Structures are given as structure tokens and as C-alpha cells.
Amino acid sequence: MSPDPRQAAAERPLLEVQGLVTTYGHVEALKGIDLAVEEGEIVALIGANGAGKSTTLRAISGIAPASAGRILFAGEELRGLPAHRIVAAGVSHAPEGRRIFGTLTVAENLRMGAYSLGSDRGAIAENRERVYRLFPRLAERRDQLGGTLSGGEQQMLCIGRALMARPRLLLLDEPSLGLAPLLVKTIFDTIREIHARGVTVLLVEQNARAALRLARRAYVLETGRIALSGPAAELLADERVRRVYLGAG
Amino acid sequence: MQFVQQLINGVTIGSFYALVALGYTMVYGVLKMINFAHGDLFMWGAYLGLTLFTLLGATALAGSAWMVVPAAIAVLLVVALAGLLVERVAYRPLRHAGRLAPILSALGVAFLLQSLARNIYGASWRTYPSGIALSGGVTLAPGLRVSAMQILALAAAALLMAALSLFVQRTRVGTAMRAVSIDPVAARLMGIDVDRIISVVFLIGPGLGGVAGLIVALYYGSFDFTLGWTFGLKAFIAAILGGIGNIPGAMLGGMLLGVVETLASGYISPQWKDVIAYAALIGILIARPTGLLGERLAAKV
Numbered sequence: 066m067s068p069d070p071r072q073a074a075a076e077r078p079l080l081e082v083q084g085l086v087t088t089y090g091h092v093e094a095l096k097g098i099d100l101a102v103e104e105g106e107i108v109a110l111i112g113a114n115g116a117g118k119s120t121t122l123r124a125i126s127g128i129a130p131a132s133a134g135r136i137l138f139a140g141e142e143l144r145g146l147p148a149h150r151i152v153a154a155g156v157s158h159a160p161e162g163r164r165i166f167g168t169l170t171v172a173e174n175l176r177m178g179a180y181s182l183g184s185d186r187g188a189i190a191e192n193r194e195r196v197y198r199l200f201p202r203l204a205e206r207r208d209q210l211g212g213t214l215s216g217g218e219q220q221m222l223c224i225g226r227a228l229m230a231r232p233r234l235l236l237l238d239e240p241s242l243g244l245a246p247l248l249v250k251t252i253f254d255t256i257r258e259i260h261a262r263g264v265t266v267l268l269v270e271q272n273a274r275a276a277l278r279l280a281r282r283a284y285v286l287e288t289g290r291i292a293l294s295g296p297a298a299e300l301l302a303d304e305r306v307r308r309v310y311l312g313a314g
Numbered sequence: 315m316q317f318v319q320q321l322i323n324g325v326t327i328g329s330f331y332a333l334v335a336l337g338y339t340m341v342y343g344v345l346k347m348i349n350f351a352h353g354d355l356f357m358w359g360a361y362l363g364l365t366l367f368t369l370l371g372a373t374a375l376a377g378s379a380w381m382v383v384p385a386a387i388a389v390l391l392v393v394a395l396a397g398l399l400v401e402r403v404a405y406r407p408l409r410h411a412g413r414l415a416p417i418l419s420a421l422g423v424a425f426l427l428q429s430l431a432r433n434i435y436g437a438s439w440r441t442y443p444s445g446i447a448l449s450g451g452v453t454l455a456p457g458l459r460v461s462a463m464q465i466l467a468l469a470a471a472a473l474l475m476a477a478l479s480l481f482v483q484r485t486r487v488g489t490a491m492r493a494v495s496i497d498p499v500a501a502r503l504m505g506i507d508v509d510r511i512i513s514v515v516f517l518i519g520p521g522l523g524g525v526a527g528l529i530v531a532l533y534y535g536s537f538d539f540t541l542g543w544t545f546g547l548k549a550f551i552a553a554i555l556g557g558i559g560n561i562p563g564a565m566l567g568g569m570l571l572g573v574v575e576t577l578a579s580g581y582i583s584p585q586w587k588d589v590i591a592y593a594a595l596i597g598i599l600i601a602r603p604t605g606l607l608g609e610r611l612a613a614k615v
Contacts, residue, residue, distance in 0.1 A: 128499055152505030164500035166493050176486070177493050181505030184486060230505060 077140065079104040079265055080125070080156075080234055085134035085144075087117075087124050094120045096289040097134065102234065107256070107266040109276040109297060111310055112286035118269040119161050121286070122236045125267075126158040127151045138234065153181045157232035161239045161269075163223040167212025171203055174211050174222055178229030188231070196225040199255060217248040221255075228259065235259065237268045241275065253279055273310040277301045285310070315457040320580040321573060326464050328572020329471035330533070333526035334549030335556065335564035336478065337397075337519030343495035343559040344508075344515050347413075350420040351400055353546020354427035355393055355520040359527025360537050361431050362389050367443050377445040382532065386470070386525050393524025394517040401516040406509075424542070432539040441536040467529050474522055475565055482561055487514060495559060555595055557608020566606055571595070 078101035087095040095117045102108045110118045123129035125136055127148035136143040143151050152158075157178075166174050175196060179189045197204035200221040206214065211222060220240055227235060237256065241249040253275055260266050270276035277283055277297040285293040285306065293300065300306045334356050341349040366385040375381045404423050408415045451461035482488040494501045494511045502508055530545060531537045548571060556567025571591060578590035598606065 126503060128502055147507070148502035149505045149507045152503070158503045160500065160503055164497050164503075166496045166500065168496060169489065169492060173489050173492075176489060177501070177504045177506065180486070180490060226504070 077137075078102055079139060080267065081135070081137040082121075082125065083135045083137075085121065085124055085136065086132050087120050087129055088132050089130075094129075094289055095124065095131075098286075098289075098291060100284050100291065100294070102265060102267050104233075104265055105263070106282065107260050107268060107280045109273075109280035109283040110267065110269045110286060111271075111273040111276055111283055112292075113310075114271070115288075116286040117289045118286055119238050120289075122158060122160075122238050122267070122269055125151075126156060126236060128158075149181065152230055152232075155230075155233035156236065157227035157230050157234075158236040159223045159227040159238065159240065161242070163219045165211040165214070165219050165222055165226075167210065169211055170208050171211060171214070171222060172207040174226050175203070175229050178226035181230050189229070192229050192231055196228055199228070199258065200225050217244055217251070220244060220248075220252060224252075224255065224259070228264070232264060234265045234267065237266060239269060239271060241270065241272050249275065273306075274301075277311075315455060316580070319458050320576050322458075322460055322464070323580075324573035324576030325569060326468055326533070326572070327576060328552075328569035329468055329475075330526055330530050330545075330568070331549045331552040331571050332565045332568025333471055333474060333529075334523050334546060335553035335568045336475070336561065337523040338550050338553040339556070339558050339561060339564040340491070340515045340519045342553070343561075344491065344498075344512050345405070345409075345416075346559075347405070347416050348420065348550070349400075349405075349519070350417070351404075351423035351427060352519065352523055353542035353550065354424045354431075355397055355400070355542075356523040356527045356530075356546050356549070357431060357537075357539065357542030358396065358427060359389050359393050359524030360531035360541055361435050361440075361527075361539075362392055362524070363528040363531055364435065364440055364442060367446060371443060377443070379446055379448050381446055382466075382528075386528055389524045389528050390521045393527075394521030397516045397520025397523075398513055400520075401512065406512075428539055428542060435539065437539065439536045439538045442531060447532050447535065463533055467533050470525070470529055474525065478518065478522065478561070481518075487511070491515060551592075551595060554605055555598060557605030560605070560607045563605055563607035570606075 080102040082098055082100045085095050085098040086093065098121055110121060112118050120129050124131040125143065127143065127146055131144045134144065138154055138156060141154060143154065166177065175193055179192055182188050202218055203221055203225055206218065211219065214222060224240065240252050240256065244252065249272065256266060256279060268276055268280060277300055280297040282295065283297045283300050284291050285300065293306065337352045338349060341347065363385055366388055367381055370381045370385065400423050404419045405416055408419055448462035448466055451459050453459045482491060490501065490506045490511050491514065493504065493506060494508055498508055549568065552567040552571045553564045555571060556563030574594050575587050575591045579587035582590060
């Protein structure tokens with residue numbers, strides 16, 4: 066009898082990136098990234114501006130070109146798939162800068178997040194209720210245009226929209242960027258809650274301290290390469306990380 | 315009364331402009347590209363009508379105005395498929411080839427469609443067989459008369475535009491069309507197959523344009539192979555006037571151009587109607603460079 070393929074997949078990480086290379090013109094933005102995210106983890110990617118954090122997420126979700134390497138998600142090769150197939154496979158991406166559809170209402174933005182579910186009204190309504198429970202503010206503003214929301218509300222909409230597809234893996238790119246400290250805390254609490262409900266999270270953050278406190282493991286990117294990796298608590302205590310990324314002496 | 319009469323005539327012509335303008339604006343919305351072949355797809359709607367009426371002339375419907383219904387449906391389908399084909403063959407391979415190549419390709423398709431029509435149907439003016447265009451009309455007041463043809467054309471245009479609005483505002487694919495025109499990358503992250511949405515746009519825009527070609531030919535009675543350039547160019551202008559990329563804007567721009575043109579023609583002189591209409595256009599664009607309802611043009615390009 067052949068082994069159950071699901072069991073074989075369960076022994077491997079949910080996401081496995083090997084030797085990922087991304088080139089823009091003649092510039093290698095990613096020079097061979099290896100990383101893994103286990104099912105049920107929160108993993109953080111930290112590093113300076115331009116280190117390749119966002120590019121890594123964009124390559125995983127198919128909107129940046131990946132010229133070499135492998136991106137295995139639940140055993141399936143994602144590299145080379147069009148972006149909409151990657152969403153359908155279970156990877157949602159809340160992009161940097163939020164990219165809300167400004168002239169669509171909040172409800173329509175959420176509807177677009179569930180596009181890959183087709184016209185399965187039951188599942189869409191269920192996901193919408195879940196998002197509204199997570200972000201009651203979005204329910205209050207459902208008929209308002211996305212562009213009229215405040216920065217914090219747009220970030221909620223951005224995350225909520227990504228959750229509408231019921232992803233197994235959520236890619237979050239700079240969710241705290243440009244938000245007031247109180248809102249940053251709210252957003253991080255929400256990420257914790259999303260994770261507690263069973264969603265695996267790969268988080269890119271410039272706020273390294275907050276990210277390392279939230280994550281179980283982390284990778285430090287430097288100019289397109291992984292410079293360091295390990296349990297988040299160890300990286301928080303690491304002398305070099307503290308000096309370069311946490312602004313501590 | 316004369317003013318109201320002119321207004322009704324203007325709205326009628328304006329609704330034709332609007333129907334064609336929608337095709338330009340929808341394509342611009344999703345691809346940020348001007349489909350210069352759209353006017354000639356519209357022109358082909360008129361010629362296909364001619365062929366269909368000839369074929370239908372051999373059926374029980376011969377000589378009856380009811381021939382318009384099956385002809386319009388067939389024209390809608392055929393021109394829609396032609397639009398889809400044009401996108402696949404001439405635009406999609408050039409999607410990442412910069413801004414100039416797709417424009418040249420579109421102009422190439424425009425000339426190709428035009429020459430093809432001239433070679434098949436000849437360069438002289440053509441007219442639809444008699445009996446198809448509705449005769450008669452309604453006198454609403456002394457000096458105010460609406461022809462049956464006008465009522466039919468207006469009703470058809472209104473119906474098509476209402477259906478399009480419902481589709482774009484209420485359906486999943488229509489909403490995705492708007493999402494793609496706002497931010498195609500974010501749309502891809504939502505799981506939207508952008509290529510498929512572009513195909514839908516290239517079915518709907520030319521489909522509406524083809525039916526408009528049939529209606530315009532019926533309304534004016536005769537046409538030739540330059541219809542796409544003359545009338546289509548005005549519809550393009552109407553789309554810019556309303557704010558290209560904006561669907562209600564195309565409808566508004568079409569109506570406005572039709573009314574201004576008709577009023578100028580009626581109150582000043584038919585020879586001066588284009589001078590006045592285009593002067594008004596330039597004036598409006600100086601005041602609002604992005605068109606009446608356009609917002610994003612300047613930011614996007």
C-alpha cells in the first residue's frame with residue numbers, strides 16, 4: 066500500500082522556499098532565499114529597507130517574477146503559477162501600502178477578497194461574518210467607499226479582504242506602517258487572534274521588535290539573502306540584531 | 315418647441331455616441347490603452363447588418379421591421395467575438411511591449427478592418443433595404459415630433475446602457491472589472507484572473523459598439539466604410555470628455571456631445587456644428603483636463 070500523500074505532506078512545512086531568485090532588469094533583488102513556515106506558525110521576516118522582504122512575499126504570491134528556485138506550498142509548486150491560482154491554492158497576501166480599492170465600498174472590497182470562491186454565497190457570507198466579528202468597524206462602514214476610511218480602518222480592510230478567501234497561509238506586508246502606536250497594538254493583537262483561529266502567518270515588518278515578540282521564528286534579510294534565522298526569542302536577545310534592527314546599544 | 319425638438323434629436327445622437335464611447339472607456343479602464351480599432355468594429359456592425367438583412371430578406375420576415383431583432387442579436391454576438399479575437403491576436407502578445415507597440419497594433423487593426431469592409435462591400439454608400447426602418451412617429455405637441463425610429467433607437471440604447479450598468483455595479487465579474495481598473499496588481503492578489511476580465515471587456519465593448527453600428531445605419535439610412543473614423547472618432551472624444559475609464563462619464567460625454575452638436579447645427583448652422591462642438595470640447599478639457607467625471611487619469615499615466 067502506498068503511503069497517504071496527506072500524511073507525507075503533513076511532515077513537511079506548509080511553505081518551503083528554496084533558492085528563490087528574483088531579478089528586476091539587471092538587479093538581483095533576491096539572491097537565493099531559503100525559508101520555511103510550518104503549519105500553525107507565525108514567522109517574521111525582518112531587515113532594512115530594500116533587503117528584499119516585500120519582494121519575497123510578492124514572489125510567493127506570483128506578482129513578482131521568480132526566475133529560479135522552488136516555492137512549495139502544501140507540496141504544490143507555486144513558482145510559475147499565475148497569481149489567481151496561488152490565491153485559490155490557499156495563500157492570501159495583504160500587500161504593502163494596503164492597496165484598497167478606493168472607489169469600491171467596504172463590502173465590495175471584501176467581496177473581491179472572496180473572488181476565488183466563485184459564487185459560493187454560503188461560504189462568502191460565512192467568511193464575511195467572521196471578518197466583521199474580527200473588525201466590527203468594517204461592518205459599521207460596509208457601504209462607505211474604501212478610499213474614505215482612515216489609515217487604520219484601511220489596514221483592517223486590507224487584512225479582512227485577504228481573510229475573505231479563507232487562506233491557510235496569510236502573507237502580511239508591513240501591517241503597522243504609518244499607523245499610530247495605539248493602532249499598531251490593535252493590529253498586532255488582531256494578527257494574534259487570526260493566528261489563534263488557525264491561520265499560518267508570514268509577516269514582514271519594519272517594526273522588528275513588535276514582529277519578534279509576535280513571531281515564533283524569524284529570518285533576517287540583508288540585501289537579498291538570509292543573514293540570520295532562528296527562534297524569535299533568540300533573535301530578540303542577539304547582540305547584532307539588537308544593535309542593527311532594534312536600535313539598542 | 316424647437317428647442318425641445320433639438321434636445322430630443324441631440325439626445326438620440328448622443329446615445330449613439332455613448333454606446334460607442336463605452337467600448338473605448340471600458341478598455342481604457344482595464345488596460346490603460348486606447349483601442350483605436352473600436353470605431354471600425356462599430357462600423358462592421360453596420361455592414362454585418364446589411365448582410366444579415368439580405369439573408370433575412372429570404373425569410374418570412376422579409377420587408378418587416380421585425381428583422382431588426384434577430385439582426386441585432388447576431389451583430390452583438392459576432393462583433394463581440396471579433397473584439398475578443400482582436401485582443402487575443404493583436405493586443406495580448408504586446409501587453410508588456412511598452413506603450414507604443416499596442417497603439418500601432420490597434421491602428422493596424424483599424425486600417426485592416428476598414429480596408430476589409432471596403433473590399434468586401436465596396437467604397438460607395440450603402441443603404442439598408444426599405445421597410446426595415448420604422449416609419450411614422452408621434453406628434454407630442456405642435457412642432458414637436460418624435461419619429462418611431464428615434465423611439466426605437468433611444469429605447470435600445472437605454473436598455474443596453476441600463477443592462478451594462480447593472481452588470482458593472484451588481485455582479486461579481488462587473489465589480490472585478492472595476493477593481494482591475496483601479497489596481498490590477500491588487501486585483502490579482504484577490505484571486506481575480508485579470509486576463510479573463512480583459513476578455514470580458516473585449517466582448518462587451520465591441521458587442522455594444524456593433525449594435526450601435528446597426529442602429530446608427532438604420533437611423534441615418536446610409537453609411538460607408540469611413541463610418542468608424544468619422545462617427546467612431548466622435549465617440550472616442552465623447553469618452554475623453556466624460557473622463558476616459560469612467561463608465562457613467564462615457565454616457566454623459568456622449569449625450570453632451572450629441573446635444574451640443576445638434577443645438578449648434580440647429581441654431582447656428584450645420585457647417586459650424588463641428589467647429590462649435592470641438593471648441594466646447596477644448597474649453598471643457600482646459601477647465602477639467604481629466605474630463606467631466608474622470609479623476610485618476612493624471613495620476614495613473
